[in-house]
Every structure is written in C-alpha cells, then in structure tokens.
Amino acid sequence: MAETKLLLRALSGETLPTPPIWMMRQAGRYLPEYRATRAEAGDFLSLCYNSDLATEVTLQPIRRYGFDAAILFADILLIPDALGADLWFVTGEGPRLSTITTEEDFAKLKGADDIHDHLAPIYQTVSNLSSALPKEVALIGFAGAPWTVATYMIAGRGTKDQGPAHALMQENTPLFEALIDRLTDSTIEYLSAQIRAGAECVKLFDSWAGSLKGEAFDKYALAPAKKIISEIKDRHPGVPVIAFPREAGDKYIGFAKETGANCVALDNSVSPEWAAANVQVDGCVQGNLASSHMVTGGQALVDETRHIVQTFKNGPHIFNLGHGITPDANPDNVQLMIDTVREG
Numbered sequence: 102m103a104e105t106k107l108l109l110r111a112l113s114g115e116t117l118p119t120p121p122i123w124m125m126r127q128a129g130r131y132l133p134e135y136r137a138t139r140a141e142a143g144d145f146l147s148l149c150y151n152s153d154l155a156t157e158v159t160l161q162p163i164r165r166y167g168f169d170a171a172i173l174f175a176d177i178l179l180i181p182d183a184l185g186a187d188l189w190f191v192t193g194e195g196p197r198l199s200t201i202t203t204e205e206d207f208a209k210l211k212g213a214d215d216i217h218d219h220l221a222p223i224y225q226t227v228s229n230l231s232s233a234l235p236k237e238v239a240l241i242g243f244a245g246a247p248w249t250v251a252t253y254m255i256a257g258r259g260t261k262d263q264g265p266a267h268a269l270m271q272e273n274t275p276l277f278e279a280l281i282d283r284l285t286d287s288t289i290e291y292l293s294a295q296i297r298a299g300a301e302c303v304k305l306f307d308s309w310a311g312s313l314k315g316e317a318f319d320k321y322a323l324a325p326a327k328k329i330i331s332e333i334k335d336r337h338p339g340v341p342v343i344a345f346p347r348e349a350g351d352k353y354i355g356f357a358k359e360t361g362a363n364c365v366a367l368d369n370s371v372s373p374e375w376a377a378a379n380v381q382v383d384g385c386v387q388g389n390l391a392s393s394h395m396v397t398g399g400q401a402l403v404d405e406t407r408h409i410v411q412t413f414k415n416g417p418h419i420f421n422l423g424h425g426i427t428p429d430a431n432p433d434n435v436q437l438m439i440d441t442v443r444e445g
C-alpha cells in the first residue's frame with residue numbers, strides 16, 4: 102500500500118503541496134493541559150516513566166492542533182539514567198546528574214545492553230501511542246546524540262559552552278571517547294527498541310553540535326550519527342531517520358549524505374534560502390521558524406511562516422520550529438502558524 106502519512110511521504114523524498122507539520126516540544130509547559138497532567142504525575146521524570154500519563158501528554162497537542170506527527174514524550178537524559186548515572190530536575194533550573202569525569206565514574210556505568218529494564222515504561226508509551234494515534238499521524242521516537250548527552254553527563258548539568266566536555270576531550274581523550282562509544286551503542290539499542298515498539302521514524306537530537314568545530318565535529322557529531330544511522334538502517338530497513346546537528350552551520354552541507362539520514366532538521370540560524378540551495382538539494386529538510394514567534398505572534402509570524410513554506414516548496418520539507426517551543430509561548434500563535442502553513 103502506498104504510504105499515506107504526510108510525514109513519511111516527505112521523509113521518503115516526496116515534494117508535497119503542503120508540508121507536514123509538527124513542533125519540537127509540542128507537548129510542553131505552554132499548554133495548560135500539559136501542566137495539569139504533569140501536576141498529576143508529581144514531577145517531570147515521574148511523568149516520563151508513567152506510560153499512561155506520558156501517552157496522554159503526547160496526544161494532547163495532536164487533539165488540540167491536529168499535527169501530522171506525534172513525538173514520544175520522554176527526554177534525552179533517560180539514557181544516562183538507564184546507564185546508572187543519577188538524574189534529577191531542579192525546578193526552574195534544569196537537569197542535574199552525577200558527573201562522569203574519571204575512569205572510576207565510567208566503570209560504574211552499565212553496558213549498552215543493560216538499559217532495557219529501566220526503559221521498559223518508555224517502550225510501553227510508544228506501544229500505547231502506536232495504537233492510540235489517528236491513522237494519519239506518524240509516530241516519532243528519539244534519542245539524544247552521544248556528544249550532546251555526554252556534555253550533560255560530564256558537567257552534571259546543562260552548560261552554556263559545554264566547557265567541561267571540551268576539557269575532558271582534551272585532557273583524557275580515551276575516557277571521553279569511551280563515553281561517546283558507550284552512548285553510541287546505547288542509543289542504537291534504545292532507538293531499535295522504540296522502533297520494535299512502534300516508532301515509525303526516529304530523530305537524533307544533537308543540540309550542542311554547534312560547539313564542535315572542524316575535526317572534532319567530524320569525530321564526535323558526524324561519525325557517531327553515521328554509526329547509529331547505519332546500524333538502525335541495517336536492523337530496520339525503511340525506517341527513516343531525522344538528524345538534528347543544531348547550529349552546525351556550514352557542516353549542515355552534506356550531513357545527510359554522509360550519515361545516511363533521510364532528513365536534517367535546521368535551526369533558525371540558517372536562512373531558508375541558504376538551506377534550500379545547500380542542504381535541501383540532498384533531500385528532505387525540517388524547520389525552521391524561530392520559536393520566539395510563538396511568543397510574539399502577529400503579522401511577523403505569518404510573514405516568516407509563508408516565507409519558509411515558499412522557500413522550501415520545490416523539495417521535500419517538514420515544517421517545524423528551529424528549536425523547542427518555550428513555556429512562555431501563546432497556544433493561539435501555534436494555531437496561527439498551522440493555519441498559515443495549511444492556507445495554500
């Protein structure tokens with residue numbers, strides 16, 4: 102049967118009259134119904150590990166807006182949690198983890214094959230979603246890319262410039278590379294299990310790829326993505342992969358070809374004109390409206406949304422933001438963006 106889900110058609114390289122649309126962090130704090138369910142769960146991590154409630158929050162933006170895709174509700178830091186690093190979230194500040202900076206810290210981590218018991222509730226959420234979603238809505242699974250996850254594991258928290266991870270890379274390269282390899286192998290196992298549970302596409306979030314330059318980008322962003330994607334393609338032929346090397350700049354050029362990704366997600370630091378000429382020539386792109394428009398709305402939102410749709414209309418395109426929607430966004434602006442994309 103020919104594929105009917107718009108997201109999967111775009112990912113297979115089809116140029117569509119109206120691009121499919123979904124939004125990073127579409128289940129999140131800007132939605133009152135999300136805040137209510139999160140309060141019911143108690144805290145963010147309990148929400149991630151409660152399959153029924155995680156299913157519910159994943160479905161909320163689908164019900165409210167009719168997006169073309171749902172993304173599993175979970176977090177990129179569940180992998181360190183499953184590997185045995187402590188993880189907690191400080192309200193208003195963000196994640197905290199036990200740090201990995203010595204061989205002794207690393208030796209305590211579990212193996213890549215030992216993560217599944219801990220992550221079973223996540224696979225259950227995927228499976229729930231795969232039966233609960235409307236038939237036209239595609240289900241996206243995801244994981245963090247090894248470099249981005251390593252930056253949190255090394256520093257024990259989010260950092261502006263990923264300084265501690267860069268320092269470990271310089272000062273103890275073998276340990277740093279052992280961590281990248283463990284994360285690469287765990288990510289393959291994790292994404293593979295999500296696909297077995299019903300994910301129809303997977304996305305690899307390398308949110309801090311932009312701080313890797315030159316050879317370091319090739320070794321720690323490009324090479325792990327290539328290994329993960331080729332292994333996923335071997336195990337699950339036909340399941341598309343979206344790669345998001347955020348703020349890669351010129352390194353966006355050729356990224357899909359070199360890694361085997363079906364689509365690259367663009368942040369909003371690149372212009373649609375540049376990306377159409379340099380990145381979309383190799384296949385599908387996703388993006389790239391600045392999430393600040395979800396706060397400010399108005400004619401500027403409409404104009405920039407039309408500009409992005411127009412600029413990418415001659416090739417495969419998935420409409421999305423350049424990064425996650427923020428808690429101060431106005432839910433009405435999301436509707437305005439969707440109406441504008443679909444007006445044509």
Ligand SMILES: Cc1c2[nH]c(c1CCC(=O)O)Cc1[nH]c(c(CCC(=O)O)c1C)Cc1[nH]c(c(CCC(=O)O)c1C)Cc1[nH]c(c(C)c1CCC(=O)O)C2
Nearest residue numbers: 125126127128129145172173174175176177195306308425
């Ligand atoms: C770096 C990163 C993380 N998590 C993620 C990334 C990569 C993408 C990006 O760059 O945004 C990815 C992520 N996090 C979440 C999802 C779910 C799917 C989605 O809706 O996109 C996804 C795909 C839920 C979440 N992950 C988090 C929330 C907010 C939690 C809450 O309800 O308080 C959500 C909905 C928390 C989180 N999780 C993380 C941080 C730094 C924070 C705190 C910052 C913040 O509060 O926004 C780590």
